[in-house]
Amino acid sequence: MDHRTLIILLSLNLLTASVPVKRGAKATCNSCHATEDGKINIHLVPHSHDDVGWLKTVDQYYYGSGVANTQQDAGVQYIIASAVEALKSHPERRFIQVETAFFWKWWQNQNDRVKQDVVDLVNNGQLEIINGAWSMNDEAASHYHSTIDQYTWGFRILNETLGECARPKFGWQIDPFGHSREQASILAQLGFQGLVVGRIDYRDKEKRRENGNLDLLWHASANLENSEIFTTMFPDLYVSESGFCFDIICSDRSIIDDEESPEYNLKEKVEQFAQKMDTYVNYYSTSNLLIPMGGDFHYQAAEINFSNLDKLIKGFKNHKKYNVFYSTPSCYIEAVNKELIKNSKELIEKTDDFFPYASDNHSFWTGYFTSRPTSKRYERQANNVLQSAKQLAAFSKVNGQNFDQHLVALRAAVGVMQHHDAITGTEKQAVANDYARILTKALRELEAPVGIIIGNLLQKNSPVSLNLTTCLLANVSICQESQQDKFLVVVQNPLSRIVTHYVRLPVDGKSYKIIGPEGEETYDIFDTIHSFDYVEEDTKPSSNELVFAAKNLPPLGLKLYYVQKLNTTTTSYKPFKEVKSDDAYFGTETNGFTIDTETGKLVSITIRGNNLELTQNFFYYTGFKGSNGGSENRASGAYIFRPTQTEALPFTTQPITFKSARGSLVDQVIQIYNYELTQIIRVYKGAEDAYVEFDWLVGHLQNVEQKGKEVITRFTVDNFTNSGVFYTDSNGREQIKRELNTRNDYEYDFMEEPVASNYYPVTSKIVIKDENRSLEVAVLNDRAQGGSSLSDGSIELMVHRSCSRDDSFGVEEVLNERQYGLGIYVRGQHFLTFGTTEFDVENGTSTPAFERDLAQKKLLAPWILVADASDEKLDTLEKVQNLLHFQFEGLTRQLPNNVHILxxxxxxxxxxxxxxxxxxxxxxxxxxxQAVTIDLEGLFASFNISDIVETTLGANQLLDDYNNEEKLIWNGIVRTPLAKLDPDNLLQIELGPMQIRTFIVKVAKK
Known part of the structure; x- marks a missing residue:
């Protein structure tokens, strides 16, 4: 079979929708009303912004249940049904559908007639599918991996239900609180033609209005070609114009077009609308204006909205200045592009991002970078599990066992968590609890099938089902399975290279025997970070923690360990002991740290034999109390960070208690500040472990003068000059340069909020560089947080927030989480490393390359699963060895250190x-x-790739089809075809820096 036949067959398999409806005549997909030369063309975009949880849960929003009268009268099932019905007999009307999570929930309950109606409306361009992701994701706290996944899953549902015309071509990010460059880059890689953004700094917005620059061309990557994406925004927010909100939840007067009626007001309404357009006419680069007609959960009774818009449009018929009509983002972008080319005009260009976002001079939306830190961590863990589970399900499918359906719930749950009121922490507490319920349910439902999959992958003679579980409460020292006398540990490595990972599990014993593929393993047992005596669970927290190194985990592979508690007086337990004054260094000669034996504080670290004087401590800001009202009274809350002081306060002025413990694998020092804060500083003793870990537990925060408490960790390097410049990652991908008190696109008075205005989202890493010393220092985190460098040599990250007031942006609830009857405790890790900014010939890789590798290891850490081994079939090592192999290899070789299987x-x-x-x-x-070529031939241990085609990033369009599509040209930039497969070497894949390539493959078992 030649490659052309292969591509045709695979494209049919990939893109054919499996819905019980007829396609009918050839679809037009996009049907735009005509613009008029010499007039201002007003593109009315009917839409409903449907949050996938916020004031109510996902199900409450969908079904229209919950405390509707006091929160939101919203039922998404009625919105979709009502909009479809209102469109059917009015071909001139348009509507856009955004959130696939809600659409899929609705679609499954429709009969074939309704489904056919929807397909017809999509095919004729009346119902335009916009964005298409599972949810409208946040752009600060979301990791690029989860963002790509939730778009991919949304696209698959749309493809299988609605077909080719439902393939989204336009981004619709109208409500996230600031906009990231990586989000725009992802959309460009998805093949999107443009993007509508919503919230940017009010000063930036005003300047763009003044200069007519609400349309712009965004260069979304410093590394990738074809990363430019047309970007636009509304004159104001995404809601209908004041006076023109006709929804049942609005109070504006309806339009009466009967001239015989005493209620007649059409002429008045037309004049009123025209006056508003007169204000907006100079905001844009062409004679086209993008005007939203909708809002939060509008169109539950869609005919009311549409009927009034019909009359408004009718009233502008033959208007001298304005041509008003129903439109969609796709129609708007085509009109803008056509006019710009005709008039030889270019758009203003942008190369950075839209962070931080401020809605007024005291309202910087930088608090949500950290809000609800336990939710942010839980989402990251769930995503890591999802990647591992998908790999395992794929290997199982190769072996003839299909567990695809068991992935659906976790795919959807992680997709929901990307929503801009989920991972942001800006939802009500009851909704946050429901998000946790959704994630937990999906994770638990996955465990049984994964136990079967792993048992089959490791089986020797016959299938073995393992009762494996993920220890979701290990952070509070609870894992029922590892607290048994005998248990199995399975470690799955989701990375494409060999990794050594330190397994940490709660245990009740002090002496164990651990047998793995290479025989008996070395281990340490330490005291836990806290007694966790406040935790109320069926299983009590353990006082000890077992640590062992799962060495040389095979790429995309598994290792199995048998662990047995020993009844012996010999112990490997290393309790925390007093630190001796002459014994302040911990670690190896290569990597370690030193503490001050008087204070217990960090004074220096050593990485790769190089020493750096550096301190670390905790501080806090008190949040502005404020009150309901204008910006001057704005409180620090779920969205807003507004500290009352410009200098953070020491977390405690009292001496801290500190002790140390030294083991075979790791050295650590515990610092107990008070009942609110405990931290362990540790260093692992492996040659590759060139970093120091900070394991902190912060909680039960006490308000200071009823002002709230917002806790930061701060690292300070002596004699370090970064001149106000620091670097933060964009959603875990490219680094963006930040400069203290500076914006690239507009001026602002940093003295109004000198701290909050300099906070940026840190999804995976923050870096400072001293060019004179050729030195850079990086701190990596295990979840999204707000961070900055407010003075030379300093890095600070906010770890926890407890507020005393609501910030009056809609939640109407104070951010003050509680759990087990106390203010919630948050546990997390930071990883600090440093090195030269120059290429390090001796060590083979640069400091940034090491940081990237470390970020991959921490952000996609191996999945630890545990099973009680007291079952008769598994209660001895010999029985386990007779039943199971102790290792499974997914790849025959590891990939280079700059590439992985995403x-x-x-x-x-x-x-x-x-x-x-x-x-x-x-x-x-x-x-x-440099660019690298990966050979897929023979890469996988259990199968060969028999067929392969390349797609765009979302796996919903063949790359050849995308390359052959006519592209809109902006500012004279002609898009070059994306790299595609070499027909003579289909399995030779070349990748340039930051490039992601997506393939649909078929396989043949070896």
Whole structure:
């Protein structure tokens, strides 16, 4: 079979929708009303903004249940049904559908007649599918991996239900609180033609209005070609114009067009609307204006809205200045592009992002970068589990066992968590609890099938089902399975290279025997970070923690360990002991840290034999109390960070208690500040462990003078000059340069909020550089947080927030989480490393390349699963060895240190998604930042790739089809065809810096 036949067959398999409806005549997909030369063309975009949880839960919003009268009268099932009905007999009307999570919930309950109506409306361009992701994701706290996944899953549902015309081509990010460059880059890689953004700094917005620059061209990547994406925004927010909100939840006067009626007001309404347009006419680069007609949960009775808009449009018929009509974002972008080319005009260009967002001079939306830190961590864990589970399900499918359906709930749950009122922490507490319920349910439902999959992958002679579980409460020292006398540990490595991972599990004993694939393993047992005596669970927290190194985990592979508690007086337990004055250094000669034996505080760290004087401490800001009202009274709350002081306060002025414990694998020092704060500083003793770990537990925060408490950790390097410049990651991908008190696109008075205005989202890493010393220091985190460098040599990250007031942006609830009867405790880790900014010949890789590798290991950590081994079939080592292999290898060789398999998952029918990513930027390493070619031939241990086609990033369009599509040209930039497969070497994949390539493959078992 030649490659052309292969592509045709696979494209049919990939893109054919499986819905019980007829396609009918050839679809037009996009049907735009005509614009008029010489007039201002007003594009009315009917829409409903449907939050996937906020004041009510996902189900409450969908069904229209919950405390409607006091929160939101909203029922998404009625919105979709009502909009469809209102469109059917009025071909001139338009509507856009955004959130696939809600659409899929609705679609499953419709009969074939209604489904056919929807397909017809999509095919004729009346119902335009916009964005298409599972939810409208946040752009600060979301990681790019989860963002790509939730778009991919949304696209698959749309493809299988509605077909080709439902393939989204336009981004619709109208409500996230600031906008990231990486989000725009992802949309460009998805093949989107443009993007509508919503919230940008009010000063930025005003300047763009004045200069007519609400349309712009965004260069979304410093590394990738074809990263430009047309971007636009509304004159104001995404809601209908004041006086023109006709929804049942609005109070504006309806339009009466009967001239015989004493209520007649059409002429008045037309004049009123025209006056508003007179204000907006100079905001845009062309004679086209983008005007939203909708809002939060509008169109529950869609005919009311549409009927009034019909009359408004009728009233502008033959108007001298304005041509008013129903439109969609796709129609708007085509009109703008046509006019710009006709008039040889160019758009203003942008290369950075839209952070931080401020809605007024004291309202910087930088608090949500940290709000609800336990939710942010839980989402990150769930995503890591999802990647591992998808790999395992793929390997199982190769072996003839299909567990695809068991992935659906977790795919959807992680997709929901990306929503801009979910991972942001800006929802009500009851909704946050429901998000946790959704994630927990999905994770638990996955455990039984994963136990079967792993048992089969490790089986020797016959299938073995393992009762495996993920220890979701290990952070509070609870894991019922590892607290038994005998248990199994399975470690799955989701990365494409060999990894050594330190397994940490709660245990009740002090002496164990651990047997793995290479025989008996060395281990340590330490005191836990806290007694966790406040935790109310059926299983009590353990006082000890077992640590062992799962060494050389095979790429995309498994290792099995048998652990047995020993009844012996010999112990490997290392209790925390007093630190001796002459014994302040911990670690190895290569990597370690030193503490001050008087104070117990960090004074220096050593990485790769180089010493750096550096301190770390905790501080806090008190949040402004404020009150309901204008910006001067704005309180610090779920969205807003507004400290009452410019200098953070020491967390405690009292001496801290500190002790140390030294083990075979790790050294650590525990610092107990008070009942609110405890931290362990540790260093692992492996040669590759060139970092120091900070394991902190912060909670039960006490308000200070009823002002709230917002806790930060701060690292300060002596004699370090970064001149107000620091770098933060964009959703875990490219680094963006930040400059203290500076904006690239507008001026602002930083003295109004000197701290909050300099906070940026840190999804995976923050870096400072001293160019004179050729030195950079990086702190990596385990969840999204707000961070900054407010003075030379300093890095601070906010770890926890407890507020005393609501910030009056809609939640109407104080951010003050509680759990087990106390203010919620948050546990997390930071990872600090440093090195030269120059290429390090001796160590082979640059400091940034090491940071990238470390970020991958921490953000996609191996999945630890545990099973009680007291069952008769598994209660001895010999029985386990007779039943199971102790290792499974997914790949025959590891990939280079700059590339990994971003996604490997079962897809439709007998296909799989395979994504490869080059995760270094152009200038990060002299060698590893170069293009690399990956040979897929023989890469996988259990199968060969028999067929392969390349798609766009979302796996919903063949790359050849995308390359052959006519592209809109902006500012004279002609898009070059994206790299595609070499027909003579289909399995030779070349990747440049930051490039992601997506493939649909078929496989043949070896």
């Amino acid at each position: 996604t490997f998952e079962p897809w439709r029918d007998d296909t799989y998604i395979l994504r490869l990513e080059h995760f270094l930027e152009k200038d990060e390493d002299a060698k590893l930042s």
